[in-house]
Amino acid sequence: MTSTKNPRLKRIRLAAGGILAIMAGLYIFSRSYENQWPWLVWLKAFSEAGMVGGLADWFAVTALFRYPLGLPIPHTAVIPREKDRIGSALAQFVRGNFLTSSLICKQARELQLIQRTATWLTKEKQANKLAGQALHMFPTALDALEKNGTHTLITSKLTEQLRTLEPHSISSKLVTWMLTENKYRELLAPLLTQLASVLAYNKEKIESAAGDKAPMTKVPLLGRLSRAIAEDFSERATDSMEAKLILASKDDTDPLWDTIHHQLVRVREHFDTNTDLKLQLESIRDQWLENPENGELTERIWTKIRNSLTQDLSSKQPKTIAHLAAVIIAAGSSIEKNPELAHKIEHILIDGLEQILEKHGDHLETMIRETIEEWDAQTLIEKLEQQVGPDLQFIRINGTIIGGLVGITLHAIAYFIWPS
Numbered sequence: 001m002t003s004t005k006n007p008r009l010k011r012i013r014l015a016a017g018g019i020l021a022i023m024a025g026l027y028i029f030s031r032s033y034e035n036q037w038p039w040l041v042w043l044k045a046f047s048e049a050g051m052v053g054g055l056a057d058w059f060a061v062t063a064l065f066r067y068p069l070g071l072p073i074p075h076t077a078v079i080p081r082e083k084d085r086i087g088s089a090l091a092q093f094v095r096g097n098f099l100t101s102s103l104i105c106k107q108a109r110e111l112q113l114i115q116r117t118a119t120w121l122t123k124e125k126q127a128n129k130l131a132g133q134a135l136h137m138f139p140t141a142l143d144a145l146e147k148n149g150t151h152t153l154i155t156s157k158l159t160e161q162l163r164t165l166e167p168h169s170i171s172s173k174l175v176t177w178m179l180t181e182n183k184y185r186e187l188l189a190p191l192l193t194q195l196a197s198v199l200a201y202n203k204e205k206i207e208s209a210a211g212d213k214a215p216m217t218k219v220p221l222l223g224r225l226s227r228a229i230a231e232d233f234s235e236r237a238t239d240s241m242e243a244k245l246i247l248a249s250k251d252d253t254d255p256l257w258d259t260i261h262h263q264l265v266r267v268r269e270h271f272d273t274n275t276d277l278k279l280q281l282e283s284i285r286d287q288w289l290e291n292p293e294n295g296e297l298t299e300r301i302w303t304k305i306r307n308s309l310t311q312d313l314s315s316k317q318p319k320t321i322a323h324l325a326a327v328i329i330a331a332g333s334s335i336e337k338n339p340e341l342a343h344k345i346e347h348i349l350i351d352g353l354e355q356i357l358e359k360h361g362d363h364l365e366t367m368i369r370e371t372i373e374e375w376d377a378q379t380l381i382e383k384l385e386q387q388v389g390p391d392l393q394f395i396r397i398n399g400t401i402i403g404g405l406v407g408i409t410l411h412a413i414a415y416f417i418w419p420s
Helices: 007-033 040-065 083-097 101-111 113-121 124-147 150-163 167-201 203-212 220-250 255-273 275-290 292-313 319-337 339-374 377-417
Strands: none
Touching: 007 040, 007 377, 040 377, 083 339, 101 113, 101 339, 113 124, 113 319, 113 339, 124 292, 124 319, 150 275, 167 203, 167 220, 167 255, 167 275, 203 220, 220 255, 255 275, 292 319, 319 339
16 A cells, blocks of 8 residues: 555554544534533534544545545546546646757757766766776677677678779769868878888888899999999989978978879879779779678678777776777867857757657657556556655645634634624
8 A cells, every 4th residue: 555655644644534533532522511611612613623624625635546435426536537538638738848849959958968068078087987888888789789690780781881882983082072172282291201211211122123124234344334323313313202202291382292183183083084994993892892701801800809899898907998088088178169069069969859859749748648548546546645645634634723723713703793
Protein backbone atom coordinates (compact mmCIF):
# COMPACT_ATOMS: atom_id res chain seq x y z
CA MET A 1 0.00 0.00 0.00
CA THR A 2 1.00 3.58 -0.46
CA SER A 3 1.05 4.36 3.22
CA THR A 4 3.82 1.84 3.78
CA LYS A 5 5.86 3.28 0.93
CA ASN A 6 5.49 6.88 2.13
CA PRO A 7 5.93 7.22 5.93
CA ARG A 8 5.01 10.92 5.81
CA LEU A 9 1.69 10.11 4.14
CA LYS A 10 1.01 7.45 6.76
CA ARG A 11 1.68 9.86 9.62
CA ILE A 12 -0.49 12.64 8.21
CA ARG A 13 -3.30 10.20 7.39
CA LEU A 14 -3.21 8.92 10.99
CA ALA A 15 -3.22 12.51 12.26
CA ALA A 16 -6.25 13.39 10.12
CA GLY A 17 -8.10 10.31 11.31
CA GLY A 18 -7.07 10.97 14.89
CA ILE A 19 -8.38 14.53 14.84
CA LEU A 20 -11.67 13.30 13.37
CA ALA A 21 -11.89 10.69 16.15
CA ILE A 22 -11.19 13.37 18.77
CA MET A 23 -14.01 15.46 17.33
CA ALA A 24 -16.34 12.45 17.57
CA GLY A 25 -15.27 11.86 21.18
CA LEU A 26 -15.82 15.51 22.09
CA TYR A 27 -19.25 15.41 20.48
CA ILE A 28 -20.28 12.29 22.45
CA PHE A 29 -18.93 13.79 25.66
CA SER A 30 -20.58 17.20 25.19
CA ARG A 31 -23.86 15.66 24.10
CA SER A 32 -23.91 13.36 27.12
CA TYR A 33 -23.20 16.01 29.78
CA GLU A 34 -24.62 19.25 28.32
CA ASN A 35 -27.59 19.09 30.75
CA GLN A 36 -25.20 19.11 33.71
CA TRP A 37 -22.84 21.70 32.24
CA PRO A 38 -24.73 24.00 29.86
CA TRP A 39 -21.52 25.54 28.56
CA LEU A 40 -20.75 22.22 26.80
CA VAL A 41 -23.21 23.32 24.11
CA TRP A 42 -20.38 25.39 22.66
CA LEU A 43 -18.14 22.32 22.60
CA LYS A 44 -20.93 20.30 21.00
CA ALA A 45 -21.36 22.88 18.23
CA PHE A 46 -17.63 22.92 17.60
CA SER A 47 -17.19 19.14 17.56
CA GLU A 48 -20.36 18.47 15.56
CA ALA A 49 -19.40 20.86 12.77
CA GLY A 50 -15.81 19.59 12.92
CA MET A 51 -17.06 16.04 12.34
CA VAL A 52 -19.16 17.18 9.41
CA GLY A 53 -16.25 19.07 7.83
CA GLY A 54 -13.83 16.21 8.45
CA LEU A 55 -16.17 13.57 7.06
CA ALA A 56 -17.02 15.71 4.05
CA ASP A 57 -13.38 16.22 3.19
CA TRP A 58 -12.59 12.53 3.85
CA PHE A 59 -15.34 11.64 1.38
CA ALA A 60 -14.02 14.13 -1.19
CA VAL A 61 -10.40 12.96 -0.88
CA THR A 62 -11.32 9.29 -0.94
CA ALA A 63 -13.68 9.74 -3.90
CA LEU A 64 -10.77 10.94 -6.01
CA PHE A 65 -8.99 7.59 -5.78
CA ARG A 66 -11.57 4.92 -4.89
CA TYR A 67 -15.15 4.20 -3.85
CA PRO A 68 -15.80 5.43 -0.27
CA LEU A 69 -16.38 2.39 1.97
CA GLY A 70 -16.39 0.30 -1.23
CA LEU A 71 -19.81 1.64 -2.23
CA PRO A 72 -20.20 2.40 -5.97
CA ILE A 73 -21.53 5.89 -5.37
CA PRO A 74 -21.94 7.91 -8.61
CA HIS A 75 -19.11 10.34 -9.47
CA THR A 76 -16.64 8.66 -7.09
CA ALA A 77 -13.36 6.80 -7.88
CA VAL A 78 -12.82 9.66 -10.33
CA ILE A 79 -9.19 9.04 -11.22
CA PRO A 80 -9.42 5.28 -11.96
CA ARG A 81 -12.63 5.77 -13.93
CA GLU A 82 -11.33 8.73 -15.95
CA LYS A 83 -7.72 7.55 -16.20
CA ASP A 84 -7.53 7.54 -20.00
CA ARG A 85 -9.22 10.92 -20.35
CA ILE A 86 -6.90 12.41 -17.70
CA GLY A 87 -3.90 10.96 -19.54
CA SER A 88 -5.05 12.45 -22.83
CA ALA A 89 -5.68 15.85 -21.23
CA LEU A 90 -2.31 15.78 -19.46
CA ALA A 91 -0.52 14.83 -22.68
CA GLN A 92 -2.21 17.70 -24.54
CA PHE A 93 -1.37 20.10 -21.73
CA VAL A 94 2.32 19.12 -21.64
CA ARG A 95 2.57 19.16 -25.44
CA GLY A 96 0.82 22.50 -25.78
CA ASN A 97 2.54 24.32 -22.89
CA PHE A 98 5.95 22.73 -22.37
CA LEU A 99 7.03 20.90 -25.52
CA THR A 100 6.37 23.65 -28.05
CA SER A 101 9.22 24.32 -30.44
CA SER A 102 9.12 28.09 -29.81
CA LEU A 103 9.39 27.72 -26.03
CA ILE A 104 12.12 25.08 -26.02
CA CYS A 105 14.18 26.85 -28.70
CA LYS A 106 13.82 30.14 -26.80
CA GLN A 107 15.10 28.48 -23.62
CA ALA A 108 17.95 26.86 -25.55
CA ARG A 109 19.04 30.23 -26.96
CA GLU A 110 18.93 31.87 -23.54
CA LEU A 111 21.04 29.09 -22.03
CA GLN A 112 23.83 29.62 -24.64
CA LEU A 113 24.65 25.93 -24.45
CA ILE A 114 27.29 25.96 -27.20
CA GLN A 115 29.29 28.78 -25.63
CA ARG A 116 29.06 27.19 -22.18
CA THR A 117 29.95 23.78 -23.55
CA ALA A 118 32.96 25.22 -25.37
CA THR A 119 34.17 26.87 -22.16
CA TRP A 120 33.65 23.60 -20.31
CA LEU A 121 35.64 21.68 -22.93
CA THR A 122 38.66 23.98 -22.58
CA LYS A 123 39.20 22.76 -19.01
CA GLU A 124 41.92 20.10 -19.09
CA LYS A 125 40.27 18.02 -16.35
CA GLN A 126 36.94 17.95 -18.17
CA ALA A 127 38.56 17.22 -21.55
CA ASN A 128 40.54 14.29 -20.11
CA LYS A 129 37.43 12.92 -18.42
CA LEU A 130 35.37 13.17 -21.61
CA ALA A 131 38.14 11.66 -23.75
CA GLY A 132 38.60 8.81 -21.26
CA GLN A 133 34.89 8.00 -21.17
CA ALA A 134 34.61 8.09 -24.96
CA LEU A 135 37.65 5.92 -25.61
CA HIS A 136 36.88 3.38 -22.88
CA MET A 137 33.49 2.83 -24.50
CA PHE A 138 35.14 2.39 -27.89
CA PRO A 139 36.46 -1.19 -27.36
CA THR A 140 33.00 -2.28 -26.20
CA ALA A 141 31.51 -0.80 -29.34
CA LEU A 142 34.13 -2.56 -31.47
CA ASP A 143 33.38 -5.86 -29.71
CA ALA A 144 29.70 -5.45 -30.53
CA LEU A 145 30.52 -4.69 -34.16
CA GLU A 146 32.78 -7.73 -34.42
CA LYS A 147 30.34 -10.12 -32.72
CA ASN A 148 27.53 -9.09 -35.04
CA GLY A 149 29.75 -8.98 -38.10
CA THR A 150 28.77 -5.35 -38.51
CA HIS A 151 32.33 -4.28 -39.28
CA THR A 152 32.26 -6.56 -42.36
CA LEU A 153 29.00 -4.97 -43.45
CA ILE A 154 30.49 -1.50 -42.89
CA THR A 155 33.51 -2.46 -45.01
CA SER A 156 31.22 -3.80 -47.73
CA LYS A 157 29.10 -0.63 -47.73
CA LEU A 158 32.24 1.48 -47.80
CA THR A 159 33.50 -0.47 -50.81
CA GLU A 160 30.19 0.13 -52.59
CA GLN A 161 30.43 3.84 -51.90
CA LEU A 162 34.05 3.95 -53.10
CA ARG A 163 32.96 2.32 -56.32
CA THR A 164 30.65 5.27 -57.04
CA LEU A 165 33.46 7.81 -56.70
CA GLU A 166 34.88 9.41 -59.84
CA PRO A 167 38.69 9.69 -59.47
CA HIS A 168 39.08 12.23 -62.26
CA SER A 169 36.38 14.50 -60.77
CA ILE A 170 37.89 14.29 -57.29
CA SER A 171 41.35 15.01 -58.66
CA SER A 172 40.04 17.99 -60.63
CA LYS A 173 38.30 19.39 -57.55
CA LEU A 174 41.45 18.90 -55.48
CA VAL A 175 43.57 20.80 -58.00
CA THR A 176 40.90 23.54 -58.19
CA TRP A 177 41.00 23.87 -54.41
CA MET A 178 44.81 24.11 -54.51
CA LEU A 179 44.58 26.88 -57.12
CA THR A 180 42.05 28.83 -55.05
CA GLU A 181 43.87 31.74 -53.38
CA ASN A 182 47.16 30.01 -54.33
CA LYS A 183 46.82 27.42 -51.56
CA TYR A 184 49.27 25.22 -53.42
CA ARG A 185 52.09 27.57 -52.41
CA GLU A 186 51.48 26.92 -48.74
CA LEU A 187 51.21 23.19 -49.37
CA LEU A 188 54.19 22.82 -51.70
CA ALA A 189 56.66 25.17 -49.96
CA PRO A 190 57.74 22.50 -47.41
CA LEU A 191 57.97 20.01 -50.28
CA LEU A 192 60.38 22.27 -52.16
CA THR A 193 62.56 22.50 -49.06
CA GLN A 194 62.55 18.72 -48.70
CA LEU A 195 63.40 18.34 -52.39
CA ALA A 196 66.36 20.69 -51.96
CA SER A 197 67.53 18.59 -49.01
CA VAL A 198 67.29 15.44 -51.13
CA LEU A 199 69.40 17.04 -53.85
CA ALA A 200 72.03 18.11 -51.33
CA TYR A 201 72.07 14.66 -49.70
CA ASN A 202 72.48 12.86 -53.06
CA LYS A 203 74.81 15.40 -54.70
CA GLU A 204 77.77 13.00 -54.90
CA LYS A 205 75.64 10.22 -56.36
CA ILE A 206 74.26 12.62 -58.98
CA GLU A 207 77.76 13.81 -59.90
CA SER A 208 79.00 10.24 -60.12
CA ALA A 209 76.09 9.24 -62.32
CA ALA A 210 76.70 12.25 -64.59
CA GLY A 211 80.36 11.30 -64.86
CA ASP A 212 79.48 7.73 -65.82
CA LYS A 213 77.27 9.05 -68.59
CA ALA A 214 79.94 11.38 -69.97
CA PRO A 215 81.10 10.73 -73.60
CA MET A 216 84.43 9.10 -74.47
CA THR A 217 84.97 7.75 -70.97
CA LYS A 218 87.03 4.87 -72.38
CA VAL A 219 89.55 7.21 -74.03
CA PRO A 220 92.38 7.70 -71.46
CA LEU A 221 92.90 11.46 -71.50
CA LEU A 222 89.71 12.70 -73.12
CA GLY A 223 87.62 10.36 -71.01
CA ARG A 224 88.97 11.78 -67.75
CA LEU A 225 88.51 15.34 -69.07
CA SER A 226 84.96 14.59 -70.25
CA ARG A 227 84.08 13.00 -66.89
CA ALA A 228 85.45 15.99 -64.97
CA ILE A 229 83.43 18.42 -67.11
CA ALA A 230 80.24 16.35 -66.66
CA GLU A 231 80.69 16.14 -62.89
CA ASP A 232 81.41 19.89 -62.70
CA PHE A 233 78.30 20.75 -64.72
CA SER A 234 76.29 18.34 -62.58
CA GLU A 235 77.56 19.93 -59.35
CA ARG A 236 76.79 23.43 -60.61
CA ALA A 237 73.33 22.38 -61.80
CA THR A 238 72.56 20.64 -58.50
CA ASP A 239 73.72 23.65 -56.45
CA SER A 240 71.72 25.98 -58.66
CA MET A 241 68.56 23.85 -58.39
CA GLU A 242 68.99 23.53 -54.62
CA ALA A 243 69.34 27.29 -54.23
CA LYS A 244 66.33 27.99 -56.45
CA LEU A 245 64.18 25.53 -54.58
CA ILE A 246 65.09 27.01 -51.19
CA LEU A 247 64.55 30.55 -52.49
CA ALA A 248 61.16 29.67 -53.98
CA SER A 249 60.04 27.99 -50.76
CA LYS A 250 60.60 31.29 -48.93
CA ASP A 251 59.47 33.76 -51.62
CA ASP A 252 55.89 33.66 -52.93
CA THR A 253 56.85 35.93 -55.84
CA ASP A 254 59.55 33.61 -57.22
CA PRO A 255 59.02 32.82 -60.95
CA LEU A 256 59.03 29.10 -60.16
CA TRP A 257 55.56 29.48 -58.62
CA ASP A 258 54.21 30.84 -61.92
CA THR A 259 55.49 27.72 -63.66
CA ILE A 260 53.91 25.49 -61.03
CA HIS A 261 50.63 27.42 -61.34
CA HIS A 262 50.62 27.01 -65.09
CA GLN A 263 51.29 23.26 -64.81
CA LEU A 264 48.50 22.79 -62.24
CA VAL A 265 46.04 24.53 -64.57
CA ARG A 266 47.06 22.19 -67.37
CA VAL A 267 46.69 19.18 -65.05
CA ARG A 268 43.18 20.28 -64.09
CA GLU A 269 42.20 20.69 -67.73
CA HIS A 270 43.64 17.24 -68.39
CA PHE A 271 41.44 15.70 -65.68
CA ASP A 272 38.36 17.48 -67.04
CA THR A 273 38.79 16.77 -70.76
CA ASN A 274 40.86 13.62 -71.20
CA THR A 275 38.41 10.71 -71.61
CA ASP A 276 41.18 8.11 -71.78
CA LEU A 277 42.60 9.30 -68.47
CA LYS A 278 39.13 9.11 -66.92
CA LEU A 279 38.74 5.48 -68.03
CA GLN A 280 42.25 4.59 -66.83
CA LEU A 281 41.62 6.05 -63.36
CA GLU A 282 38.27 4.24 -63.06
CA SER A 283 39.95 0.99 -64.13
CA ILE A 284 42.62 1.44 -61.46
CA ARG A 285 39.87 2.11 -58.89
CA ASP A 286 37.95 -1.04 -59.82
CA GLN A 287 41.07 -3.21 -59.88
CA TRP A 288 42.07 -1.99 -56.44
CA LEU A 289 38.61 -2.58 -54.97
CA GLU A 290 38.32 -6.05 -56.52
CA ASN A 291 41.74 -7.17 -55.32
CA PRO A 292 41.18 -9.83 -52.58
CA GLU A 293 44.31 -8.67 -50.79
CA ASN A 294 42.61 -5.35 -50.05
CA GLY A 295 39.95 -7.14 -48.02
CA GLU A 296 42.66 -8.88 -46.03
CA LEU A 297 44.40 -5.54 -45.65
CA THR A 298 41.20 -4.02 -44.26
CA GLU A 299 40.93 -6.83 -41.71
CA ARG A 300 44.56 -6.39 -40.72
CA ILE A 301 44.13 -2.63 -40.30
CA TRP A 302 40.96 -3.18 -38.25
CA THR A 303 42.74 -5.72 -36.00
CA LYS A 304 45.82 -3.51 -35.69
CA ILE A 305 43.77 -0.47 -34.64
CA ARG A 306 41.72 -2.62 -32.25
CA ASN A 307 44.78 -4.16 -30.55
CA SER A 308 46.72 -0.90 -30.41
CA LEU A 309 43.82 0.94 -28.81
CA THR A 310 43.20 -1.81 -26.25
CA GLN A 311 46.90 -1.97 -25.37
CA ASP A 312 47.17 1.80 -25.02
CA LEU A 313 44.05 2.11 -22.87
CA SER A 314 45.35 -0.58 -20.52
CA SER A 315 48.55 1.40 -19.87
CA LYS A 316 48.99 3.78 -16.94
CA GLN A 317 49.08 6.90 -19.13
CA PRO A 318 47.15 6.23 -22.36
CA LYS A 319 48.44 8.36 -25.21
CA THR A 320 45.17 8.18 -27.12
CA ILE A 321 43.32 9.84 -24.24
CA ALA A 322 45.89 12.63 -24.12
CA HIS A 323 45.66 13.15 -27.90
CA LEU A 324 41.87 13.16 -27.93
CA ALA A 325 41.78 15.48 -24.91
CA ALA A 326 44.09 17.89 -26.77
CA VAL A 327 41.74 17.80 -29.77
CA ILE A 328 38.74 18.47 -27.49
CA ILE A 329 40.49 21.40 -25.80
CA ALA A 330 41.51 22.85 -29.16
CA ALA A 331 37.96 22.52 -30.49
CA GLY A 332 36.49 24.11 -27.37
CA SER A 333 39.02 26.92 -27.47
CA SER A 334 38.31 27.61 -31.16
CA ILE A 335 34.57 27.88 -30.51
CA GLU A 336 35.05 29.92 -27.33
CA LYS A 337 37.25 32.47 -29.09
CA ASN A 338 34.96 32.70 -32.11
CA PRO A 339 31.46 33.85 -31.05
CA GLU A 340 30.36 33.88 -34.69
CA LEU A 341 31.25 30.18 -35.05
CA ALA A 342 29.47 29.39 -31.77
CA HIS A 343 26.41 31.25 -33.02
CA LYS A 344 26.42 29.31 -36.31
CA ILE A 345 26.67 25.96 -34.53
CA GLU A 346 23.92 26.97 -32.12
CA HIS A 347 21.75 28.15 -35.01
CA ILE A 348 22.19 24.81 -36.82
CA LEU A 349 21.40 22.76 -33.70
CA ILE A 350 18.38 24.85 -32.73
CA ASP A 351 17.02 24.68 -36.28
CA GLY A 352 17.40 20.92 -36.14
CA LEU A 353 15.73 20.78 -32.72
CA GLU A 354 12.88 22.93 -33.97
CA GLN A 355 12.32 20.65 -36.96
CA ILE A 356 12.35 17.57 -34.72
CA LEU A 357 9.82 19.09 -32.32
CA GLU A 358 7.55 20.22 -35.12
CA LYS A 359 7.76 16.88 -36.87
CA HIS A 360 7.67 14.58 -33.85
CA GLY A 361 5.95 16.69 -31.19
CA ASP A 362 2.72 14.77 -31.71
CA HIS A 363 4.63 11.55 -31.07
CA LEU A 364 5.73 12.90 -27.68
CA GLU A 365 2.11 13.65 -26.83
CA THR A 366 1.11 10.16 -27.94
CA MET A 367 3.91 8.65 -25.87
CA ILE A 368 2.71 10.41 -22.68
CA ARG A 369 -0.90 9.45 -23.34
CA GLU A 370 -0.11 5.80 -24.11
CA THR A 371 2.19 5.52 -21.09
CA ILE A 372 -0.61 6.65 -18.77
CA GLU A 373 -3.11 4.40 -20.54
CA GLU A 374 -0.82 1.42 -19.96
CA TRP A 375 -0.77 2.02 -16.22
CA ASP A 376 -3.35 0.07 -14.26
CA ALA A 377 -5.59 2.04 -11.95
CA GLN A 378 -3.76 0.97 -8.78
CA THR A 379 -0.39 2.04 -10.20
CA LEU A 380 -1.77 5.46 -11.11
CA ILE A 381 -3.35 5.87 -7.66
CA GLU A 382 -0.10 4.97 -5.94
CA LYS A 383 1.92 7.40 -8.08
CA LEU A 384 -0.50 10.25 -7.39
CA GLU A 385 -0.81 9.51 -3.67
CA GLN A 386 2.95 9.45 -3.36
CA GLN A 387 3.07 12.96 -4.80
CA VAL A 388 -0.05 14.72 -3.49
CA GLY A 389 -1.35 12.39 -0.77
CA PRO A 390 0.11 14.32 2.19
CA ASP A 391 -1.41 17.61 0.94
CA LEU A 392 -4.80 15.94 0.52
CA GLN A 393 -4.64 14.65 4.10
CA PHE A 394 -3.91 18.20 5.26
CA ILE A 395 -7.13 19.18 3.50
CA ARG A 396 -8.95 16.72 5.77
CA ILE A 397 -7.26 18.21 8.85
CA ASN A 398 -8.05 21.76 7.74
CA GLY A 399 -11.64 20.80 6.95
CA THR A 400 -12.12 19.33 10.43
CA ILE A 401 -10.68 22.33 12.25
CA ILE A 402 -12.31 24.95 10.02
CA GLY A 403 -15.61 23.06 10.18
CA GLY A 404 -15.46 23.22 13.97
CA LEU A 405 -14.71 26.94 13.93
CA VAL A 406 -17.59 27.54 11.51
CA GLY A 407 -19.89 25.51 13.79
CA ILE A 408 -19.01 27.48 16.91
CA THR A 409 -19.32 30.76 14.96
CA LEU A 410 -22.80 29.86 13.74
CA HIS A 411 -23.80 28.85 17.29
CA ALA A 412 -22.55 32.20 18.58
CA ILE A 413 -24.54 34.10 15.95
CA ALA A 414 -27.68 32.11 16.79
CA TYR A 415 -27.11 32.64 20.52
CA PHE A 416 -26.93 36.43 20.20
CA ILE A 417 -29.78 36.72 17.71
CA TRP A 418 -32.14 34.24 19.34
CA PRO A 419 -31.13 34.03 22.98
CA SER A 420 -33.03 31.32 24.85
